[in-house]
Amino acid sequence: MTAPAQELGGVGHEHAEDYEQEKPEPEREVAERPRTRPVSRGAVSRMPSARAILELPRTPASASSGVTLGQAGRAVAASYLLASEGDERWAKFSIRLPEDLHRRSVRAMNRLRKMLRRRGLGTNHVWNSALAVMTPADLDVCVEWARARRQASDGIEAPSRSTTVHPAVKEAMTDLEGDLREHARHGLVGYLIAEIISRFLDRLEAELPDANS
Numbered sequence: 001m002t003a004p005a006q007e008l009g010g011v012g013h014e015h016a017e018d019y020e021q022e023k024p025e026p027e028r029e030v031a032e033r034p035r036t037r038p039v040s041r042g043a044v045s046r047m048p049s050a051r052a053i054l055e056l057p058r059t060p061a062s063a064s065s066g067v068t069l070g071q072a073g074r075a076v077a078a079s080y081l082l083a084s085e086g087d088e089r090w091a092k093f094s095i096r097l098p099e100d101l102h103r104r105s106v107r108a109m110n111r112l113r114k115m116l117r118r119r120g121l122g123t124n125h126v127w128n129s130a131l132a133v134m135t136p137a138d139l140d141v142c143v144e145w146a147r148a149r150r151q152a153s154d155g156i157e158a159p160s161r162s163t164t165v166h167p168a169v170k171e172a173m174t175d176l177e178g179d180l181r182e183h184a185r186h187g188l189v190g191y192l193i194a195e196i197i198s199r200f201l202d203r204l205e206a207e208l209p210d211a212n213s
Contacts, residue, residue: 069115069207070203070204070206070207071133071203071207072129072133072200072203072204072207073112073115073204073207073208075129075132075133076112076121076125076126076129076204077112077116078129079124079125079126079128079129079132079166080116080118080120080121080125082166083124083125083128083164083166084120086166088166088167089167090124090128090164090165090166090167091164091165091166091167091170092162092163092164093162093163093164093165093169093170093173094160094161094162094163095127095160095161095163095190095193095194095197096157096158096159096160096161096190096191096193096194097158097159097161097193097194097197098153098158098194099158099159101158101194101197101198101201102123102161104198104201104205105123105126105127105197105201106123108126108201108204108205108208109121109122109123109125109126111208112126112208115208123163124163124164124165126197126200126201126204127163127165127197128164128165128166128169129200130196130197130199130200130201131165131169131172131173131193131196131197132166132168132169132172133200134196134197134199134200134203135172135173135176135196139179139180139183139184142176142180142188142192143180143183143184143188145191145192145195145196146180146184146188146189146191146192146195147188147191148195149191149192149194149195149198150188150191153191153194157187157190158190158194173189173193176189176192177189180192
């Protein structure tokens with residue numbers, strides 16, 4: 001959870017129209033002022049703490065087999081450590097995930113289990129890491145990702161799956177859902193989450209050694 005969206009980034013955004021309506025200004029000032037989009041106080045204030053939860057100095061850089069873990073793999077290992085050794089109880093969270101992404105998540109989980117020799121590692125650790133570190137830093141990008149996923153799926157919503165995530169991640173994603181509903185439209189968050197997980201799995205799979213090697 002330490003880099004921009006294309007490098008495992010956080011969540012943030014900007015928007016102005018509602019603020020201008022709440023605090024009208026003289027016509028001359030509005031006309032002269034360039035259109036800006038002030039940072040919202042929602043998800044942008046939550047994701048730094050969500051990113052920080054995976055910045056653990058004890059996160060293993062190497063697996064038991066001697067294979068070096070990449071950024072995505074280390075993020076999943078950190079999620080596992082947080083869940084198994086951390087003080088905070090993970091929160092229930094629902095995601096809409098197509099079957100192909102669920103299968104990919106299970107395959108990646110099993111490969112990491114074997115590498116790390118951690119039988120308790122689950123898909124929730126993969127998904128927690130994806131949401132914490134791969135969510136775009138700009139609300140417009142979030143909307144773009146969600147709409148692209150919705151179009152690719154012909155607008156068909158995937159089945160809801162119950163999982164658990166770190167409380168900071170749930171809080172940030174809940175804020176983001178509200179921001180999407182306010183500034184774009186209702187119903188985009190499910191598609192956004194699926195796209196985030198898909199992109200995270202692309203990175204994670206590229207890091208992991210070939211399953212047949």
